[in-house]
Amino acid sequence: MRHNRAVLLPLLKRSRRQRAGGTSPIPSLVGLGLAVLAVVCLPLAGLSARIEPDRPGPTSSLPWLSTRQGEIVDSTGRVVLLRGFNDDALLQTGGAPPPPALTGADAALIEAEGFDVVRLPISWSRLEPTRGQFSAGYLKQIVAVVNLCAQHHLYVVLDMHTEDFGVGFGGSGAPRWLSVPGVPDLTIPILSSAWQRHLSPAVNAALTFFWLYPNWQKLYWQAWTKVAAQFRGDSAVAGYDLYNEPHPFPVPPAIFETHLLWPFYATGIRDLAKVDPNHLFIVEGDLFGGLPTAVRPLAARDLVYSTHLYSGSILPPSFTGNRRPLEAELAQALGEARQLPAAYWAGELGIDHNRSDAVPWAQAELALANRTLTGWAWWQWNDPSGWGVRQGSGPPDTTWLQVLAQPFVRSWPGALSRLQYQPSTRTLSAQLNGPSVGGNLLISWPASAGLPHLEGSCLAASGPYRPASGELALRILSSPCRLVIRG
Numbered sequence: 100m101r102h103n104r105a106v107l108l109p110l111l112k113r114s115r116r117q118r119a120g121g122t123s124p125i126p127s128l129v130g131l132g133l134a135v136l137a138v139v140c141l142p143l144a145g146l147s148a149r150i151e152p153d154r155p156g157p158t159s160s161l162p163w164l165s166t167r168q169g170e171i172v173d174s175t176g177r178v179v180l181l182r183g184f185n186d187d188a189l190l191q192t193g194g195a196p197p198p199p200a201l202t203g204a205d206a207a208l209i210e211a212e213g214f215d216v217v218r219l220p221i222s223w224s225r226l227e228p229t230r231g232q233f234s235a236g237y238l239k240q241i242v243a244v245v246n247l248c249a250q251h252h253l254y255v256v257l258d259m260h261t262e263d264f265g266v267g268f269g270g271s272g273a274p275r276w277l278s279v280p281g282v283p284d285l286t287i288p289i290l291s292s293a294w295q296r297h298l299s300p301a302v303n304a305a306l307t308f309f310w311l312y313p314n315w316q317k318l319y320w321q322a323w324t325k326v327a328a329q330f331r332g333d334s335a336v337a338g339y340d341l342y343n344e345p346h347p348f349p350v351p352p353a354i355f356e357t358h359l360l361w362p363f364y365a366t367g368i369r370d371l372a373k374v375d376p377n378h379l380f381i382v383e384g385d386l387f388g389g390l391p392t393a394v395r396p397l398a399a400r401d402l403v404y405s406t407h408l409y410s411g412s413i414l415p416p417s418f419t420g421n422r423r424p425l426e427a428e429l430a431q432a433l434g435e436a437r438q439l440p441a442a443y444w445a446g447e448l449g450i451d452h453n454r455s456d457a458v459p460w461a462q463a464e465l466a467l468a469n470r471t472l473t474g475w476a477w478w479q480w481n482d483p484s485g486w487g488v489r490q491g492s493g494p495p496d497t498t499w500l501q502v503l504a505q506p507f508v509r510s511w512p513g514a515l516s517r518l519q520y521q522p523s524t525r526t527l528s529a530q531l532n533g534p535s536v537g538g539n540l541l542i543s544w545p546a547s548a549g550l551p552h553l554e555g556s557c558l559a560a561s562g563p564y565r566p567a568s569g570e571l572a573l574r575i576l577s578s579p580c581r582l583v584i585r586g
Contacts, residue, residue: 143357143358143395145396145398146361146362146364146365146395146396146397146398147365147397147398147399148365148368148369148372148380148397148398148399149369149372150368150372150376150380150399150400150401151372151376152165152376152377152400152401153376153377154174154332154334154377155332157174157334158249158332158333158334158335159249159250159334159335160249160252161249161252161254161334161335162174162175162334163334163377164179164254164334164337164338164378164379164401165379165400165401166379166400166401166402166403166441166442169436169437169440169441169442169443170442171379171403171442171444171474173510175512176512177510177511177512177538177539177540177541178472178510178511178512178515179474179509179510180215180472180473180474180507180508180509180510181215181216181254181256181337181444181474181475181476182214182215182216182468182474182475182476182507182509182543183209183214183215183216183217183218183253183254183476183477184209184214184216184217184218184476184477184478184479184480184488185217185218185219185220185258185446185447185476185477185478185479185480186201186205186217186218186219186220186479186480186481187220187260187479187481187482188200188201188219188244188481189219189220189221189222189225189237189240189241189244190220190221190222190260190271191222191224191225191266191271192262192266192269192270192271193266193268193269193270193271194266194269198481199481199489199491199492201217201244201247201248201480201481203247203251205480205481205489205495206247206248206250206251206253207251207567208495208500209251209253209480210251210252210253210567210568210569211545211546211566211567211568211569212500212501212503212504212545212546212547212569213504213505213506213507213509213543213544213545213546213548213569213570214253214504214543214569215252215253215254215509215543216253216254216255216256216337216474216476217244217248217253217254217255217256217476217480218255218256218258218340218446218447218476219241219244219245219248219255219256219257219258220258220260220271220343221241221257221258221259221260221326222237222259222260222266222271222272223259223261223265223272223273223274223319223322224265224266224271224272224273224274224275225237226238226322226325226326227274227322227325228274229274229276230274230276230277230318233322233325238325238326238329241257241326241329242329242330245330245333245335245336246335248335249335251568252568252570253335254335254336254337255335255336255337256336256337256338256339256340256379256381256446256476257326257330257336257338257339257340258340258343258446259272259319259322259323259326259339259340259341259342259343260272260343261273261342261343261344261345262343262344263296263297263299263302264302264305264306264309265277265278265305268284268296268299268301268302268305269292269296270296270302272343273305273309273319277305277315277318278301278305279301279304279305279308282300282301282304282305283300283301284299284300284301284302285298285299285300285301303348303349306346306348307349307350310350310355310359310360310363311350311359316363316366316367319367320366320367320370320371323339323341323367323370323371324370324371324373324374326339327339327371327374327375327378328374328375330375330378331374331375331377332377336378337378337379338378338379338380338381338401338403339371339378339379339380339381340381340383340405340446341364341367341368341371341380341381341382341383342363342364342367342382342383343383343446344383344385344386344407345360345383345385345386346385346386346387347360347385347387348387352385352387352390352393353393355385356384356385356392356393356394356395357393357395360385361394361395361397364380364382364397365397365399368380368397368399368402378401379401379402379403380399380401380402380403381403381404381405381444381446382397382402382403382404382405382439382441383404383405383406383407383446384404384405384406384432384435386407388414389410389414389415389428391431391435392406392435394435394438394439396438396439396440397439397441402439402440402441402442403441403442403443403444404432404435404436404439404441404442404443404444405443405444405445405446406428406432406435406445406446407445407446407447407448407478408425408428408429408432408445408447408448408464408475409447409448409449410424410425410427410428411424411425411450411456411460412448412449412450412451412454412460414428417456418456418459418460418463419456420456420459422463422467425463425464425467426467429445429467429468429471429473432445433471433473443473444473444474444475444476445468445473445474445475445476446475446476447475447476447477447478448464448475448476448477448478449477449478449479449486450486451484451485451486452485452486452496452499452502453485454485457499457502458502461502461503462502462522465503465505465520466519466520469507469518469519469520470518470519472515472516472518477503488500488503497547500547501545501547504545504547504548505520505522505545505548506520506525506527506542506543506544506545506548506551506584506586507520507527507542507543508527508529508540508541508542508543508582509540509541509542509543509570510540510541511531511535511538511540511541512533512535512538512539512540512575513531513532513533513534513535513538513575513578514531514532514533514535515529515530515531515532516529516530516532517529517530524585525548525549525585525586526583526584526585526586527542527544527582527583527584527585528581528582528583528584529581529582530579530580530581530582531557531575531578531579531580531581531582532578532579532580533578534578535575535578535580536575536576536577536578537574537575538574538575539561539572539573539574539575540572540573540575541570541571541572541573542570542571542572542573542584543569543570544564544569544570544571544584544586545569546566546567546569548586549586550564550586551564551571551584551585551586552584552585552586553573553583553584554583554584554585555580555581555582555583556576556577557575557576557577557578557579557580557581557582558573558574558575558576558580558582559573559574559576560572560573560574561573561574571584
């Protein structure tokens with residue numbers, strides 16, 4: 100079956116032209132209704148994107164990443180867990196003041212506490228402030244943060260961040276020059292500023308236009324290719340998170356995903372792969388409460404599926420110590436990743452740590468990630484509210500950081516199972532299987548967890564523990580092997 104946008108466009112044409120987005124017309128309510136009806140009836144084709152990597156030698160101590168059989172692996176074939184933080188130092192949100200910079204001290208602390216990735220939201224609005232004119236200065240800022248992270252053995256995931264369509268509506272993402280003229284914004288005093296944006300007719304008109312009209316999508320992918328061209332040969336960049344939290348309103352869920360979202364990703368990956376076939380392509384499920392995303396299989400190399408895990412911290416039900424909603428949320432995400440098929444990585448999870456349930460919620464999420472061998476990026480490193488380890492220019496909250504900074508196996512050959520960390524006893528344990536004798540594995544061991552003590556005879560240290568890097572390198576002497584390290 101086949102998806103054909105050519106069927107949509109005649110239904111949506113009107114005489115009024117949209118100047119900001121090119122020559123595409125603005126949809127009427129009748130046209131929008133006909134468009135939704137049309138996408139329901141359109142047949143579907145299989146989606147694919149051909150990617151032929153051409154990776155040079157690594158540009159830092161961080162090896163290239165790719166995927167293999169549903170796992171993220173490095174260039175030596177070891178499975179890799181990416182765990183770290185989001186940091187919005189380069190993100191533009193409406194007219195808000197610029198966020199605090201990510202400093203060398205920040206990166207050094209993240210490294211010493213055993214983390215290995217930073218998800219870096221970047222702004223289309225800052226990249227292309229004027230249509231067709233891309234900011235070399237902003238690209239240099241992105242390069243500087245990537246280089247800073249690489250110096251501290253931190254991969255970077257670049258996230259073209261979108262929330263409430265764009266900066267013209269107080270959100271992030273699209274530049275101010277991209278909007279549907281004549282559609283009013285929303286001003287209802289009883290609503291918070293966030294909900295005014297979410298419900299704004301202007302925001303939702305722009306989102307509808309973006310998803311139903313390919314010309315705005317072309318502008319989006321053109322901006323992405325500028326970033327991809329810059330980092331084509333940089334192994335410190337783990338991959339590209341292609342679109343943050345797409346949501347289906349007003350197109351119904353399932354129809355949105357199968358007819359609009361997955362073709363959008365396929366087109367974008369094909370466009371970016373012409374410029375940069377060397378990085379992970381990270382695609383997100385839609386943002387529609389805790390409901391599942393309808394998956395349309397997408398055949399592409401180095402594909403990673405990402406969801407944001409907020410059950411109990413934002414999404415109901417409220418966390419009471421019952422881990423089953425958290426387990427169900429992650430199980431749903433892992434199932435969707437298998438359907439694509441793709442590796443899985445949680446691009447966001449987090450909670451306001453001023454809440455009384457913050458510590459047990461975080462411990463439950465981290466234990467679940469260990470059980471499922473999944474990576475994540477915490478939301479976030481620096482935030483003025485209680486969501487950040489740092490809050491503005493103040494010092495980091497080391498007490499909260501130590502809740503999140505748990506030892507884990509960062510990379511390993513063969514097969515790993517039963518990964519577990521007991522905070523009360525500072526004990527990391529796991530089971531290693533498969534033909535891995537002589538292979539090396541890397542342990543993330545936070546400086547705050549104390550000196551690591553290796554037990555058993557199936558492993559040996561490959562070098563001294565380095566507290567400043569939060570790393571312990573081990574060599575496998577026999578297999579199967581029971582890993583036990585105590586702090």
